[in-house]
Amino acid sequence: MPPRPRSKYKGDKKKLVFALDIGTTFSGISYCRLIPGEIPEVNPVTQYPQQKDVSSDAKVPSIAYYDSKGKLCAIGAETSTSPIRNEARVKGWHKAQWSKLHLRPEELVKPGESVPPLPPGKTVEEIIADIMGYLYKCGRDYVEQSHQDGVPLKAFRDEDIHFILTHPNGWGGVQQARMRKAAIAAELIPDTPAGHSRITFTTEGESSLHFCLSGGLKVDYKERGGILIADAGGGTIDMSVYRRVKGGNFEEVTVPSCHFQGSIYVNVRAEEDFKSNDPRYADSIPLLVDQFERMKPEFKSKDSTYFLQFSSPGVNDPALGISGGQLEVPGASIAKYFGPSVACIVEGVKQQQKKSNIPIKFVFLVGGFSASGWLFEQVEKKLRALKITVKRLDRHGSKAVANGGVFFFLDRKVSSRVSRLTYGIEVDINYNPSDRSHLKRCKDVVTHPVSGRSVLPETFSTILKKNVKVKDLQEFSESYEQLSSTSAELQSIKCEILSYRGKAENPSWISSERDMYPVLCVVEADTSSVRRMKSYDDSGKAYYGIKFDIVLSLGLTELKAHIAYFDSVTGEKKKGEARVVFVDDVNTLQTAMDVDEDDTDGDPGRDSDHSFYCDE
Template sequence: MRPREPYSGPAPKLILGIDIGTTFAGMSYCLLEPGSIPDILPVTRFPAQDHIGGDSKVPSVVYYDRSGMVRACGAEALQESVVEQAVQERWEKAEWFKLHLRPSTSLSILPLSLPPLPANKSALEVYADFLRYLFYCARLYITHLYSNGGALWISLEGKMEFVLTHPNGWEGEQQAKMRRATVMAGLIPGTYTGHQRVRFVTEGEASLHFCIMNGLATDPLRRGNGVVIIDAGGGTIDVSAYRKVATSKGETFEEIARPQCLFAGSIWVSNRAREHLRTKLRGSRYAGDVDHIRECFDRTTKLRFRRTDDLQYIKFGRPGDNNEALNITSGQLKLEGGIVATFFKPSLDAILIAMANLSPLSPISSVLLVGGFGASDWLYSELKARLKFQGLDVSRPDSHVNKAVADGAVSFYLDHFVSVRVSKHTYGLECVTAYVSDDAEHRARLKSAVKDAAGDLMIPKMFSPILLKNIPISETREYRESYWKLKNNPSELQMVKVPILSYRGQNPAPRWTDVEPEQYKVLCTVHADTSKIAKTLQRKLGLSGVYYRLDLEVILSFGLTEVKAQIAWVENGVEKRGPATLVYDEVS
């Protein structure tokens, strides 16, 4: 890793990386001071967790009372007194809420159902409430850590910048929701300038930054070989692949395969264990203890599980709890290792299928397993054994995996190692095209033809690709697509709204949006103010009378961690550009 340069900004700045995982959350930060080399530090103390030295994570849990007020978050929500009060006063618990933000395209692929959200609470509201809590924790930690912490925080809070992480499968719609949540939580104002203080990075790319910072997989990367990062978390497992390349500006990293997001994290292991226990204990005196036994499994057995040949024990009760038929002795439930392996196996299989479908653009030699679920010895040993036959060496960090993504988020801001990313889908516009009688597809669609404002016959529902799937994209590359609109009145051309579609099917050259219509999704809509251009348009005479034609180009940058847009037009022979806003209609 190249050494960081001293911060050259005119004034101190605070960068906060926030990783809200399905089951646990973590934060890291960097205090940028002019002339000093930046250093990344974790937040290691949270309320009700002060007695645990150096703990970099806190449970992603929120309790609401019956009026909808937040009553406890994080480690506080797990305190026995809080749990007792929650039961007595019928509070509602929000957990795994992050997965409720998942893209609509993944709604049907969850292995099991999620816990419901509290009444009258959206996933966005819960996410915002938890963000507010984490921000409070960061303020508490930093103000107590530094001798002038209170004054320091006040001086930096109004210009603080944030890096939020999300699974590989999250896209612009989810990023828009997360940015809105930062406004709702009071971290930033809801202005253009405020919005610019929030950046996003995938958990896979954040994990790569962590691995580079900690010298992991340096040999294969130095040789130019590809490395796969498997970030195994509570809800999702992110699979990403990168290689190091030399450029005229120094070393950089390129994504060499489409990032994948698997709903196969450790919570699904727990869910499968609960389903097995529910069946096993049905009709017995222990049937009502299934959730408690599953929690005991999570805290002990799941973490210790290594070999299918060994018997596994879940200690959940008192010495007097015995039932030979159910294999319960002295408060311990005995399970065969092979049974426990069935709880884990679907997650292993999902990773192996993802590896088989990776189709990297460069050879791969190493796999790095990170994330909380990556601490599973069974998962690690099975992956190591299975992937060995593919010539892949699997390794994992010895420690600090619980802060990998949060540290990596801040490193993304400071170091920005990745300069090339791979397109996840095929992107383009739906448009009309002039009818061509020699085209067989046009003739077959003649019944759907319409006349435009100029009176010409047009065929609708054509798909015009801007970017194909599996294409390496540099951060600086722009993708342009011509767009025109004809109207009889120029007042109708003062604003344009251009939907950007993503095609998720297997056709390498999709042409019509009414073929496989279920595979086309609106990624976002480009909104642009074209009132100044509309004033310059000249009258034209067509077959149906007078019309006006607006010509412009939509310019998209796909190589960043967020899609960016502009519009361009020609005025007096000179290209001019203007801003455009990406609107995600499903933000709520």
């Protein structure tokens, strides 16, 4: 498929766009210079310091070495060189690899599953920051050396440089916040609102769709069929289903999926098999795995035998299949190493088809793992039986995510997405004994300490349900009230946004399945201009209240929030900015919510005097 022609850039000022793909095993960076009146070109960076093989499809290991004091000693392409590896072994440097997986959402970690530990004293944000800084420096150097057209790198001011950060489908606001923190530490952007606005997040699945479209993928919206993009990378296999709509855009059909069965897990299974051999050769396992990684793309037949050189030619052990320092590995064994990854893709497609309201006609396999002929052939054969056509671009797409990230920024072809979870907040509602569901919970009724009302606490108020089609700028809101004994305490609000993860279609009662309502983030807003209402309880004591809407926007690739309220002076409906603080652990949540240390309600992330109301 030939690449699509692109129009001249119509903007009135220069921009420089970098897309960073930090993979589990390999990373890359692509860029585009936007110059008024010129046709934009998207290019991958293909030259890195001490890189052995320079090609148009270059990428570098997502590996870094640190000394005992935590100082960065080597990173990226240089970690593949023999001198660096020898120095790391002699000096006892700590190796950081697969670091990206330490950012995984907890719910995606399977029991018993582990990843290589981080170097002592290093956080995952620090390591990701080092990789980001390395990629950005290499990207800047490449741009400066590759373009001698009178528009030097220094012509682009910092505020003209925009970054696209890609991440697996299964990641959300918490992981985005941690990646932004790493970008700030790497000095890609300053820690200011203007700096934050220079970062855009997108999923690897959506980046891969844009990569395929840039390569000439054509889909007729009249076909009423869907396409599934399967981005098979080092750590994850991301699946996203789209369909073409009028006007040339696409809409997401189902909630994208993320599976941890990428290329590294084939290595993990091979390593486990190697370890089952004679323990005398345990020290050679790392070398065997390294040799297996090099041989893996060449695997084509389970009927052939493959050999891995791991020792001197004088080492022979026929009982273990070792001859001339080589380990004999039957093709049938290698096929078993691939088996779970193949099954994962096939089953993942079936699950997406089950959730989709349209038939999936095509599967496009992209990503570095897709270059495996064996993987492609096995998946193609199994899905062909389901009448699904599997394709690869002429380019296997090992740089699909980085290049696609830039195309995503330029084209924005996805006009609507499907909400991943049900979002809402915890509220109190007035007790209504004539409501059967309330009557069942009459024992939970409490008297609110401010208003004296009889209320049912721990009630979930839904703002946006799961599996709802959300357009780019579409907003979802609900109205709430907050009460206080003094007007001064209503100058600001801090409200927890919960993400329901259970199976109920209309979740209502938090106490019924408390663990299914984790806090996603905290919305903080200035409410000093919100009109106050004075009321009196049954004893004649005055109290105050404010009414406002919490407004969520999830149509883009990052959650946004604000509040809407009636101004206390003008009486006009206004939009107030809100800060979204994502929560990744209890300590962060306690800081964000200023929780009282004496709180003994068993949930340190919640305020026992919660006073948000929702009219029912």
